[in-house]
């Protein structure tokens with residue numbers, strides 16, 4: 001640890017002497033903590049960081065729009081457009097790789113959940129499913145199941161290690177939560193938690209912001225901090241030791257995430273890709289998802305915050321969005337590629353600027369909660385390594401099967417606990433019905449057949465035949481061929497077309513059917529025919545392992 005004098009001198013040469021302005025007012029204990037915190041900062045790089053942040057915030061954001069093009073549809077692999085045998089081949093390849101313990105998953109869980117409005121890690125969030133499971137538990141159970149499916153198919157005992165990148169905000173509570181939950185019955189030695197770096201928030205005139213008299217305002221370095229964190233925490237060495245060659249990286253908030261998805265892995269492997277991204281068709285122009293596109297001929301993601309609205313609105317002849325490959329933060333990397341990034345490219349990653357309201361102590365020592373942005377936070381994005389790939393592939397999946405993120409608190413129009421919960425329950429309802437079950441509602445009435453993904457196609461053709469944009473409030477199905485849609489005279493808010501993701505299980509304003517299937521019973525709808533085929537079952541219903549055994553025995 002540095003001495004006070006050394007620290008003082010370094011802060012002065014970085015142009016940041018104000019950091020110690022309240023030193024004399026701090027008690028002994030606070031001084032120690034502050035000294036420790038400051039010693040861990042990259043003080044040599046601090047000057048560059050502060051100056052760079054101001055420069056970046058000042059420079060007008062590059063207008064990428066003249067240089068971008070959509071990714072040609074023919075170069076995108078697609079679940080919807082591929083035949084069953086192709087999908088089965090990819091799945092087999094993926095399961096083979098998993099069975100040989102060549103696949104790991106990496107969770108990006110360093111975020112603060114500001115939009116969701118919680119003080120704890122998002123993964124600990126319980127969206128109100130009948131089982132009460134949190135996002136972490138659902139994910140852990142999917143790991144169990146994919147290991148089991150691979151083992152069963154290949155007669156082996158594989159491991160899918162779970163790497164979890166946390167931040168200063170999320171590490172301790174995540175650790176505690178996993179411990180309290182007995183690591184969800186996974187072997188703790190296969191769960192590797194590590195922390196990404198934090199960097200100081202800076203004022204518009206390049207001063208580090210003091211959040212308290214003895215504390216500077218720090219923020220995680222963005223999910224692209226992953227590559228530095230892999231190096232800092234020797235994660236690539238760990239992967240090598242375990243023989244992990246493919247890493248499926250995903251974001252904590254998507255309740256439908258198919259972790260270590262064998263189809264996606266198989267697709268990437270069969271194309272010889274070193275880097276791959278899953279996308280869904282964007283639901284509406286202003287949807288807050290990044291777009292996979294080409295910038296000056298190079299495939300990459302342009303984040304929603306950096307995409308011009310008029311470009312997002314562009315439509316093709318059939319009314320479809322020109323920039324429609326919505327990034328769902330699901331990436332596959334080979335270990336060799338990550339090694340390359342770590343050695344050659346990680347310092348070249350673009351810095352993105354976010355202007356935020358950062359609470360601070362003013363020069364008189366008053367705590368201030370700003371009402372408008374006062375601070376610059378610099379972030380790196382996980383997908384900014386795509387341009388360094390030698391063979392980058394894109395894989396389009398079906399939204400209702402694989403993407404329903406939890407971003408906002410209930411009350412917002414989209415991506416809330418309610419929409420996440422409903423998407424999962426609707427999916428489980430579809431699986432049960434597809435397996436041949438008849439489901440009864442609370443009054444003993446038969447529920448109508450569940451919507452299938454092809455319904456999306458009907459919605460699209462309907463949109464085309466009505467000539468472009470229609471503002472849909474709800475989409476639901478009576479049966480697999482007819483749709484009832486409610487067309488609004490205008491968007492709910494500027495440019496917003498309501499996402500068309502409902503199924504009959506969550507149609508109208510009625511609550512979704514309370515039919516939940518544990519991932520320990522089925523990873524993605526498989527294996528349910530033998531349990532549910534030809535049966536009439538009530539709701540609410542939780543198909544967990546115990547119920548599955550009982551059904552099997554009947």
Ligand SMILES: CC(=O)N[C@H]1[C@@H](OP(=O)(O)O)O[C@H](CO)[C@@H](O)[C@@H]1O
Pocket residue numbers: 223251288289290291301303304326327328329381382383405
């Ligand atoms: C830097 C980054 O990874 N941004 C991702 C990420 O957005 P957030 O708003 O940061 O959660 O998840 C979105 C999908 O939920 C994806 O579309 C977007 O590109």
